[in-house]
Amino acid sequence: MKELSKEFFKQDTVKVAKKLLGKIIVIGDLKGRIVETEAYGKDPASHAFKRTERSAIMFDTYGHVYVYLIYGMYNCINFTTEKETVPGAVLIRAVEPLNEIELIKQRRKTNKKDNLCSGPGKLCQAFDIDKRYNNLVIGNEIKIYDDKFKLNHFKIGQSSRIGIKDALHLEWRFYIIDNEHVSKVKINQKNEKKSQIIDN
DNA sequence: TACTGGATTCACT
């Protein structure tokens, strides 16, 4: 498997989000396939909308790991994108775990395979990701590999797990729906259940 | 210094 370099992330955020689908993320001994991503650019729902101490990494870097705590209990992992000076990041929303399943079941306190890493907070729990990974360069503790897209059947894209409320949310989300289809979903700002699949 | 609310998840109805 070919390892992605930091330079891979120095391009359009939406393109990175789509290209990351099917890639393999390796953290320590754990491996997973990225099956859902979301592109965050300069829109008001994004930390990239305004530069703050926390979000500066999205403005100043590409190919870095951005981890933040949400709702006081869950971490979310992003990879920064675009050239320096252009803010952007891709949120990793879901992963298909590929090994250490028993360990992950323990960490997640569930036995259901589809419930192990099917959400940004869940996958951070499963892979033990927290703020100690924030600001690290991709390629060290966290590596991403190209994989010739050999998907097992893994349905994701849970349209019920939608709740951005009334935040203005214009960016794109990408799912692997099944073995063959990769879908680009346009988020409906008011009702995410009505979000539309744009292409395959 | 104090207050507000969130790129979520889970238990419960």
Added chain:
DNA sequence: GTGAATCCAGTAA
């Protein structure tokens, strides 16, 4: 479908 858990970044004063 609804509400609670939980903490800290961002903001206002």
